Amino acid sequence: MTLSFTKMQGLGNDFVVIDGVRQAIELTPERVRFLAHRRLGVGCDQVLLVEPPADPARAAFRYRIFNADGGEVEQCGNGARCFAVFVRDQGLTDQTLIPVETAGGLIRLQVEDNGQVTVNMGRPRFEPAEIPFEAPAVAPSYPLEVGGGSVEIGAVSMGNPHAVVRVEDVLKAPVESLGPIIESHPRFPRRVNAGFMEVLARDHVRLRVFERGAGETQACGTGACAAVVSGRTRGWLDERVAVDLPGGRLVIQWQGCEDAPVFMTGPATSVFTGNIKL
Structure with a gap:
């Protein structure tokens, strides 16, 4: 299969971002490692996947994060900012305040007038x-x-x-x-x-x-x-x-x-x- 992607970066933390709303994609650990490989694939720290939300009444998208070793993780703040810019650039939303589901909980992304992104990362957990x-x-x-x-x-x-x-x-x-x-x-x-x-x-x-x-x-x-x-x-x-x-x-x-x-x-x-x- 041929996969469309966008390479993005936030302060040098780089990502391969994939639209899983308009194209069907299953990211196996092997595929993630290939995409992240800096000699054989595209090269990145993490692969980010945009998907439809599980609960459309609560969120606009689901945000999934895969590390370069193929493992899926709960959250990535630099990736979240790239996610916000990506869904707007791709015409998936025109909203400036974007609620997003993650494995670590709901986060809210605010695209500012100067192009920077403010992310409500939720409350810290100490237990x-x-x-x-x-x-x-x-x-x-x-x-x-x-x-x-x-x-x-x-x-x-x-x-x-x-x-x-x-x-x-x-x-x-x-x-x-x-x-x-x-x-x-x-x-x-x-x-x-x-x-x-x-x-x-x-x-x-x-x-x-x-x-x-x-x-x-x-x-x-x-x-x-x-x-x-x-x-x-x-x-x-x-x-x-x-x-x-x-x-x-x-x-x-x-x-x-x-x-x-x-x-x-x-x-x-x-x-x-x-x-x-x-």
């Missing part, structure tokens, strides 16, 4: 069972045993699990060595995204993220949200924070109470469209 994370009770931070030592992490779900480590200098952080160890730590039964955050000021951080199933990426939207939530919970950050990632800047807002949603604002860009044989 260990909801992350999921093995811990006896909720805490602002937890010691995690790694490589014969211990690091202090904040654990939070933004529809997908995140572990946040504070570092002195994000450029010197052991992302390549420590990231995979945290990602596959046995206390995270579904693996975890590992974030390394340097706090520059109460409204400004730098962040690198080792994403499960993808490795370090240029940007991670849910990782930026989780970093700010964890930093605010631990008393380091204010309500509105600029998050500088290798691919660029996101702005994250969170009021600081458990029931309040997290808002993420940033760019999304179409790179090219094409067709590929599967």
Whole structure:
């Protein structure tokens, strides 16, 4: 079969986006790995699939996310912004406020007048069972045993699990060595995204993220949200924070109470469209 796709990127986090509304497509793990392969396929961090919603009264679309290793995951913030631009560019909707179903819950995408997209990412989850994370009770931070030592992490779900480590200098952080160890730590039964955050000021951080199933990426939207939530919970950050990632800047807002949603604002860009044989 021949598949039509659009290559998109949000702060260098790149995606193959597929219209599953107007073309029939079944994404097997093998097909996802082929599409994501940077030598044999299109090349991307994640493959995003647009589908009709399960509940049209509640959402306009269903949003599915597949990592480069073929596994399906619950949420991707940079992908969500690309999703919003894609469905409008493709004429699938003319709305600027777009409710979308994900495996991690309902999210709302707002296309701003300047072309940036604000995503209501929903409320953060701290209960260990909801992350999921093995811990006896909720805490602002937890010691995690790694490589014969211990690091202090904040654990939070933004529809997908995140572990946040504070570092002195994000450029010197052991992302390549420590990231995979945290990602596959046995206390995270579904693996975890590992974030390394340097706090520059109460409204400004730098962040690198080792994403499960993808490795370090240029940007991670849910990782930026989780970093700010964890930093605010631990008393380091204010309500509105600029998050500088290798691919660029996101702005994250969170009021600081458990029931309040997290808002993420940033760019999304179409790179090219094409067709590929599967």
